[in-house]
Amino acid sequence: HLTRLRLTEPHLRSFLHLPDDQTLLTQAHDLDRRIANGEEVGPLAGVLVAVKDNICTSDMPSTGGSRILENYRPPFDATAVKRVKELGGIVVGKTNLDEFGMGSTTEASAFQVTANPWDVSRVPGGSSGGSAAAVSARQCVVSLGSDTGGSVRQPASFCGVVGLKPTYGRVSRFGLMAYASSLDAIGCFGSSVADTGILLHAIAGHDRFDATSSKQEVPNFLSHFDSTSSLESKPLKGLRVGLIRETIEDGVDAGVVSTIRAAASHFEELGCSVNEVSLPSFSLGLPAYYILALSESSSNLSRYDGIRYGNQVYADELDSLYGDSRAKGLGSEVKMRILMGTYALSAGYYDAYYKRAQQVRTIIRNSFKEALDQYDILISPAAPSAAYKIGEKKNDPLAMYAGDIMTVNVNLAGLPALVLPCGFIENGTAGLPVGLQMIGAAFDEERPQSFINTCK
Ligand code: GLN
Numbered sequence: 001h002l003t004r005l006r007l008t009e010p011h012l013r014s015f016l017h018l019p020d021d022q023t024l025l026t027q028a029h030d031l032d033r034r035i036a037n038g039e040e041v042g043p044l045a046g047v048l049v050a051v052k053d054n055i056c057t058s059d060m061p062s063t064g065g066s067r068i069l070e071n072y073r074p075p076f077d078a079t080a081v082k083r084v085k086e087l088g089g090i091v092v093g094k095t096n097l098d099e100f101g102m103g104s105t106t107e108a109s110a111f112q113v114t115a116n117p118w119d120v121s122r123v124p125g126g127s128s129g130g131s132a133a134a135v136s137a138r139q140c141v142v143s144l145g146s147d148t149g150g151s152v153r154q155p156a157s158f159c160g161v162v163g164l165k166p167t168y169g170r171v172s173r174f175g176l177m178a179y180a181s182s183l184d185a186i187g188c189f190g191s192s193v194a195d196t197g198i199l200l201h202a203i204a205g206h207d208r209f210d211a212t213s214s215k216q217e218v219p220n221f222l223s224h225f226d227s228t229s230s231l232e233s234k235p236l237k238g239l240r241v242g243l244i245r246e247t248i249e250d251g252v253d254a255g256v257v258s259t260i261r262a263a264a265s266h267f268e269e270l271g272c273s274v275n276e277v278s279l280p281s282f283s284l285g286l287p288a289y290y291i292l293a294l295s296e297s298s299s300n301l302s303r304y305d306g307i308r309y310g311n312q313v314y315a316d317e318l319d320s321l322y323g324d325s326r327a328k329g330l331g332s333e334v335k336m337r338i339l340m341g342t343y344a345l346s347a348g349y350y351d352a353y354y355k356r357a358q359q360v361r362t363i364i365r366n367s368f369k370e371a372l373d374q375y376d377i378l379i380s381p382a383a384p385s386a387a388y389k390i391g392e393k394k395n396d397p398l399a400m401y402a403g404d405i406m407t408v409n410v411n412l413a414g415l416p417a418l419v420l421p422c423g424f425i426e427n428g429t430a431g432l433p434v435g436l437q438m439i440g441a442a443f444d445e446e447r448p449q450s451f452i453n454t455c456k
Pocket of ligand 1: 102127147149
């Protein structure tokens with residue numbers, strides 16, 4: 001992995017921080033020694049895990065992709081990172097992202113643009129683009145990302161890897177830099193479902209440092225793994241799959257729709273029943289998400305004031321100190337979102353925007369609940385297109401936001417969803433990967449996982 005990492009990184013720029021090889025090898029040798037001594041090492045022993053740079057690590061910088069936190073080193077590890085380390089995982093480095101998770105391409109990073117390993121002229125998706133590209137190019141084994149509105153699932157789709165957003169509360173958010181606290185989740189990338197399942201198992205579970213983390217028992221996500229099943233044995237017989245109609249209609253790339261339909265037929269061959277299901281509130285997700293996410297972010301990001309964290313621009317007056325530190329430290333996308341969020345929360349507009357968006361959120365949550373009473377999983381594309389060119393949507397934020405249509409509803413409803421590569425769209429000599437999104441009921445991560453583990 002290290003050889004591959006050094007070879008590919010100049011072309012991909014997945015990482016914002018990489019320790020030198022010796023630091024990593026020392027950790028690996030230490031594990032070897034412990035194994036030789038008969039000591040217990042965890043299930044992640046020696047596994048290289050990349051970590052998105054909005055997840056705190058005490059031994060590496062954690063910038064959130066922002067100048068305001070350039071060179072910031074947190075005094076603690078995020079709970080997810082702590083658990084990875086306790087189980088023997090080696091943190092290989094910190095991956096690039098859109099500043100504070102705000103974006104869908106990784107172009108809104110204050111430091112660099114990451115390239116898609118399938119075609120380096122294209123974006124890897126975002127905001128966890130660095131974590132997705134790193135797994136896709138085998139620069140590491142698995143990686144951690146965060147998903148507020150699709151930031152694990154859309155880059156997994158663009159980079160052709162497995163991406164899992166757990167149920168809200170399944171994984172502690174302690175040490176994840178808050179974007180929109182009611183939507184944020186730490187998620188996992190891997191090159192197989194089994195790998196993401198192992199990583200999720202490592203990081204899931206209650207944490208006293210996050211009051212919203214759940215006390216639900218963490219199952220062994222791989223207990224149904226069956227490597228002997230075959231197409232002929234119809235291993236998925238009886239499972240009810242709902243294909244969300246609104247996600248395969250106008251506005252979705254024709255190549256994406258045909259790939260998803262082919263995946264649906266494959267499920268039928270494996271024994272599932274597949275039916276189209278309508279979620280009439282589906283298109284309301286995007287406006288509701290952007291009101292709520294930006295409102296919450298305008299509040300959460302007030303902590304970057306030049307005093308509590310990170311870089312300061314000194315001024316004699318306190319107001320100028322705040323203002324100048326934020327003016328210099330925060331990027332334009334972040335500033336725009338803070339302004340929009342502040343506007344939506346202001347006294348005169350609160351009812352018209354924020355309150356209404358909360359009501360829409362309830363409608364969306366209920367419609368998913370109804371659909372998931374009828375179906376074991378719901379499927380859809382993970383994004384309306386495959387990866388697009390770097391720069392293509394940079395100056396058209398609304399076009400970029402529209403690309404989140406497939407994923408944001410899942411965060412509003414707090415549900416788990418797994419993205420699995422399911423085919424390619426022709427693109428000259430090479431293909432561009434397309435990801436299938438599978439949405440489960442709350443705390444039912446095990447089902448989509450076991451479900452797919454049986455699909456060869
Ligand atoms: N692209 C979405 C946004 O910009 C989702 C980001 C995320 O999940 N962090 O808000």
